[in-house]
Amino acid sequence: MTLMPSGEIETNSRKILAIDTSSHRSSYAISANGKIIASLMSEVFIPHSKTFFDNIENLLRLSGLKISEIDVFAAATGPGSFTGLRVGLAAIQGLADALNKPAYGVGSIDCIALACGVTGQIAVMIEAGKGEIYFGLRVIDAQGGIHSSQVDRCLKPEMLLSELEYDQLIFAGDGAIRHAALISQAAERNGAEFLISNLSLPGQNNWSMRTDFDDPAKALARYIQNRLGKNEIPDPIQACYIRPSDAEINWSAHDGR
Secondary structure (H helix, E strand, O other): OOEOOOOOOOHHHOEEEEEEOOOOEEEEEEEEOOEEEEEEEEEOOOOHHHHHHHHHHHHHHHHOOOHHHOOEEEEEOOOOOHHHHHHHHHHHHHHHHHHOOOEEEEOHHHHHHHHOOOOEEEEEEEEEEOOEEEEEEEEEOOOOOEEEOOOOEEEOHHHHHHHOOOOEEEEEOHHHHHOHHHHHHHHHHOOOEEEEOOOOOOOOOEEEEOOOOOOHHHHHHHHHHHHHHOOEOOOEOOOOOOOOOHHHHHHHHHOOO
16 A cells, blocks of 8 residues: 655645546546536446546536646546546546546446445446356455455356355346345355345345446545545556457467467
8 A cells, every 4th residue: 555745736726537438328426525527327338538538528518627727637447448437547548648638547346346335345347249248256344345265266157156165245247236146046055145226235145236326427526535635646547458359369270370
């Protein structure tokens, strides 16, 4: 954990612009004085390269701010859509560089876990295509901190769920919603009850899935604000793909590696 030099940042007045373009359902948010002052979501099957700056312009209009008034930029760094991530990360880093402002990144699995708005162990499942999911386990503590209990992976949902041996889990993400039936079967094998609920459900022998949670960009903005408020510098923007892209796989095969 890196500490921020004393007096470098006045966190109470920082304006943070956060984005998530890791899937076709993108989200954008601006926080100021520790509160979300503007947000929007876009769920259209149009390339992010054609919608990103229009969405940023609309977001700024909602907030009443100019881009030059943004103090910090943040982005969800994946895993997710290769193209969506590359567009969003490059654009947000470019804005930060042009304005000489800091840019920070937080993994998409972390953002979804934070967006659940609960403490405890959260199993995040994100659609990865090819019949696979991106999977990560996170523990969210009472102070809003994120802790990872194992290495994130990309695998078939059936294989993942056959390995899970917990008596209490909260599931989230589009992969969890799609594979709810498989999760229910795995819960039964573990002697747990499976519930679809947006309430925090403490206690043992209980697996639950959240289908309605906050926008990842909102959760990201709040998390960055929280870290800065503790004089901690979040991680820089660096894409997390977990699985190589088709182009990389094809190139490796062509190159004989």
